[in-house]
Amino acid sequence: MTALFEVHGLTRVYTTGRRSVVALEDVSLTVEPGQRLGIVGESGSGKSTLVRLMAGLDRPTSGTVHFGGRPVSGVPERQLGFLRASVQFVFQDPRSSLNPRMRVGDVVAEPLRSPLVRRELGALDQRRRVAEVLDAVGLPADAASRYPHEFSGGQRQRIAIARALAPSPQVLIADEAVSALDVSVRAHVLNLLMALVDDLGLTLLFVSHDLAVVRHVCPDAVVLQGGRIVERGPTQRLFTAPEHPYTARLVAAIPTFRARS
Amino acid sequence: MKRAELWIGLVLVAGVVALALLSFVWTPFNPTGVGSAPRLAPPGWPHVLGTDHMGIDTFSRILVGARSALYVGIIAVGIAALVGVPLGILAAWLPRWGAEGMMRAVDVAYAFPALLLAILLAGVFGASTETAMLAIGIATIPAFIRVTRAGALSVLASDYVLAARASGTPVPVIAVRHVLPNIAHLVGVQASVSFAMAILAEAALSYLGLGTPPTVPSWGRMLGDAQTYLFSHPGQAVWPGLAIAGAVLGFNLVGDGLRDFLDPKLQEVS
Structure with a gap:
């Protein structure tokens, strides 16, 4: 089986004035x-x-990203149709990831209206697709005609998930997707996300600062520190036998609860 | 408290609009022709605000003057917004060096006095209402570029724009669908503040003889005419002065009130 994503020697340096910051290194x-x-x-x-x-939203200083064997970095936007339809995001804070002035139906339909995605997907009944994905994330059908501020935080994150699923992507990138949610709704949204990933056979990139959540979701993980991968492997092993002191620190930082005697 | 400001502003603005609309259908006397009325008459009857040095009814001129003020304000602010808003969005989208160059040019334009530009244009095209509007409009463009760019930068940094880009939504579509609706309130506030400045600038230009021609009633020109008689008939300057002050105050209060009303910090965050 060929790899879906191949990332090689990726480096990104941000330069502001005379200062430069290495955000990602090799x-x-x-x-x-x-x-x-x-x-x-x-x-x-x-x-x-x-x-x-990896999603082609920024240009690397050096290094390459391939998706499905095709280059992503340095390719003009209009040739990225294969990527735009296949890779979708769910962001951390649904307050800032949903345009407050757009109806939920338009928010969810936005990926379907992109010319690049349309070229990939062919003819599609947008309304039906919006209704399908809203149903899939457990939102009522009349949600499409309402505005994001009429929904709770957890519901808004469901809207963001529905938008990501609309173009039937292969890959879902969840960037701290549950970190901003109340603890009480976090588990619900996380379970929904996992059920959808299972049902639809999605590839998941789960970005999080919270190793405990990652252990719950991902069999494998990479640990980044200062723009470098310091450790990688099965999540269970990272937990039980961390090799790098930074990983050990992350594990130790997870709050544990013991019953008070 | 802030609500009250907004309401006072709206009442004053509505008053100016009402005067202008009224002037289309009714003025007590001919606002331009010289009549047989006494010159420089004090307020009374039938000339409720008196007459000017040509014997023309002051109240009629105030009514028609509201029309000139609004006309100049709408066109000047329209020019500034139509040019400034797209340029502001462009400046927010450009890479750093491009945006820097553009904003330094805006700074230079900002520092250039509107009055000087008006004198320049009047010299080239002759003094007219249109020249005054154009000069005021051009001079107001930098303000719109700045406000738009500041708002657009924060919208473009939001995750919903990132999500749109992750789906390959074209840049012009992002500008119209995401940026414009989310900076509309900022542009609205700027427009009402600029409107007040435009009315003041028109009055100033007409006072200097660089704006509205003598035959067309304008508050600024009325003020200029009154100056000659300031010592013998000080009442002449009161009415156009009040009209200008009221209109400018009104639009400024509306701008301020809107800004506070639309301040996201005061909005409910759930």
């Missing part, structure tokens, strides 16, 4: 179809930079 990894890969690290470790480069 990162290589492969993602197999159907894999669930956790990308773990503290804020500023380069997690978001990595997935943005």
